[in-house]
Amino acid sequence: MAFEVITRSDITQVKWDKLVCGSPDGWVFSLWGWQELILAVPRWGLEDYSFGVMSAGQLIAVVPLQYNPSAAALMSSGWSGSGPILKAGISAKQRTSTLRYIVDHCERLARACGASKVIYAVSPVTQTSLCQSWGVNWFEMLGMRDTSRLSQVIDLSQTENQLWSNLSNLAKRKIKKSKKHGYYVERVNWLDHVEKYYEIHTQTYQRTGVVPHPKEYFAGIASNLANDGYSILFRALDSEGNTCAFHNMARFQEGAYYHTGCSTPTAAEAGGNYMLFWNAMLEAKKIGVRWFDAGWIFPHGASEKQKGLTHFKTRFGGQVHRSFFAELDLPPSDCNPLAGPPVPNPFTRMMEKLLGK
Structure with missing residues (x-):
């Protein structure tokens, strides 16, 4: 699949929220209004890096994403958990490839803005979380460290x-x-x-x-x-x-x-x-x-x-x-705007080949 990134400013609130409300990943802290309200809190000083992913001319994912200076981290979202929100109805293969693309893009953004890590947090009562019968954190299969909590x-x-x-x-x-x-x-x-x-x-x-x-x-x-x-x-x-x-x-x-x-x-x-x-x-x-x-x-x-x-x-x-959490730590030497694309995780790539992704 070919992907294209567009910034949140290139997406209308109606389109953003329509995807969130129709997705099994959707949650309150994924909504457009949540991004607006946390960005409007001066003390936190959050910087918005939220984006959407297009494929074949359609919006297939939105990613609430902010740089939180107090944590020196790029977070989804910058205050309270969201994680990537993928369009409902896409195949398991499309979902895996889209998530891989999102994780790689977030890593590039983190390197560019000088973040020390990338953090994703997902509510335990989204449909996606509730369907994880074996409790497996899907972000681990994308090369991230499982830091989940209990709710x-x-x-x-x-x-x-x-x-x-x-x-x-x-x-x-x-x-x-x-x-x-x-x-x-x-x-x-x-x-x-x-x-x-x-x-x-x-x-x-x-x-x-x-x-x-x-x-x-x-x-x-x-x-x-x-x-x-x-x-x-x-x-x-x-x-x-x-x-x-x-x-x-x-x-x-x-x-x-x-x-x-x-x-x-x-x-x-x-x-x-x-x-x-x-x-x-x-x-x-x-x-x-x-x-x-x-x-x-x-x-x-x-x-x-x-x-x-x-x-x-x-x-x-x-x-x-x-309550699913995942982190990707970036060595200090990697946290600079001149860094190239992230090195693919060999274990993840191997699993994707075995699964035909």
Whole structure:
């Protein structure tokens, strides 16, 4: 197959998102609007290298791709995972050759921009990820290093009673406690709650010793994703009607993701964060979500924060899935704009010949 690269600026938003929404690789962080919002955060200083791949006059792939200076890496995407998005319906042979072309082109771009590595990250609830029955990271077959993580994923096709029975006893007690204290949850308009969200987000991060995200990040989520239902915001209120916690859920077709959240100390003590998570799960089920990604877990986490996150997320049932990551390290001597094309990976080339690719 003959390929041609075109920049993201040469593709309309409609064409970009049409390919993403029709692809088994598609995800929220692959959308045009996501690229726009992360590039608009001054503190991150991301540089856009996103591109499309044409073949026989048709757009067959789009690749969200940014250089992230804080990581000195070319990443897909520069903030949160996407990976290459290939057109639905192409053959396995076409898919392999297209991915090989994309990986090689990303390596050339990384060398040219001085990146130390290339990083791909893929949601565990894309159709492509869910179909990896043996857990094999397809990027490894393209010469990359597997750096995958673990995510807790909940199958919402079960009845509400079944989902409740899968909760840990502690989670059930926390939810009942918050109800007893008069806490309740509602879905709210993102744009109307950016200020309050950021206030509680800042308090939460400062309390846990982490630098808060830039406010522009959440304002971008509200303005670029929420109107089309790709980001849904829930809040928990106490018995006096005071907002005390938020749950920001990313949603794409049958997949959803616990994207970000924050709470006051009082809400956490009363179990409000458990009630909020449970209600977000039920709302996701109502709107047609099947796979709910609770996010990364750390069974061998060294920090107290990692241990706490793991305990919290695994108390809502579900199973452990692979969250696919892959990296290609570039030696410092190779990271310069004068470097030639990458040396083909001999193992990958051998496998492609054996498979007739």
